[in-house]
Amino acid sequence: MEKITIKKDSRVLFLGDSITDVKFNFKKMSSIKGRNVYALQLKKRLKKYSPDIDVEIRGIASNRTYHVYDRLTEDCISLKPDVIIMLIGVNDAWENYVPDRYPPLVRPMEPHIREIYRRIRTELPDTQVLYLMPFMIDSVEEKLPFHKILDEFRAELKEIALENNAAVLDLQQVFYDAQKTIEPKKLAIDGIHPTNLGHKVMVDAIENLIEFA
Numbered sequence: 001m002e003k004i005t006i007k008k009d010s011r012v013l014f015l016g017d018s019i020t021d022v023k024f025n026f027k028k029m030s031s032i033k034g035r036n037v038y039a040l041q042l043k044k045r046l047k048k049y050s051p052d053i054d055v056e057i058r059g060i061a062s063n064r065t066y067h068v069y070d071r072l073t074e075d076c077i078s079l080k081p082d083v084i085i086m087l088i089g090v091n092d093a094w095e096n097y098v099p100d101r102y103p104p105l106v107r108p109m110e111p112h113i114r115e116i117y118r119r120i121r122t123e124l125p126d127t128q129v130l131y132l133m134p135f136m137i138d139s140v141e142e143k144l145p146f147h148k149i150l151d152e153f154r155a156e157l158k159e160i161a162l163e164n165n166a167a168v169l170d171l172q173q174v175f176y177d178a179q180k181t182i183e184p185k186k187l188a189i190d191g192i193h194p195t196n197l198g199h200k201v202m203v204d205a206i207e208n209l210i211e212f213a
Helices: 022-027 039-051 065-070 090-097 109-123 146-163 171-178 196-207
Strands: 004-005 011-015 054-059 084-086 126-132 167-171 210-211
Touching: 004 084, 004 126, 011 039, 022 054, 039 054, 039 196, 065 109, 065 126, 090 146, 109 146, 126 196, 146 167, 146 171, 171 196
Parallel strands: 004 210, 011 054, 011 084, 084 126, 126 167
Antiparallel strands: none
């Protein structure tokens, strides 16, 4: 599996939705128990390697790929990161799973995620991208059918990421493996937003794909 390289003075950007949103997880601490999000945990590990590593966290709850596309200039391109760790896509899939809860889908995922990669590739040609594939943890039985639609989105997201030379981490497989020894409720109470332990599982997997230079 392809790795990313982080130097002692790298700027690392975390880009995503509620799973990356520090404020959201802080506010929802009592219900989802995930205040110590993966980006914060990994930031601490990176700072131990080098205090000169700059870490930027840009997660916004409920974002879909088109929201990230809309804010890409401000929250990504202008920051000129050396490494982008991006987790996006689960809300696009969820919108298709429960269309009765959302207005008609007018901004599909595929063209926007392609445009995100195109802009990164052309405007930040030396920037490395690690794409974290969306996932669901099997702690809520009623949500288990969501896997079918999510897997369809995951397959497309992975294909597009690889086409754009991004490193890819399959977090669904990471959590399938974790659930063999850890009760799913301890990883994510609602099945979507990891607990502190769930975030740690993510960080351990991400760190395995990092080479320090």
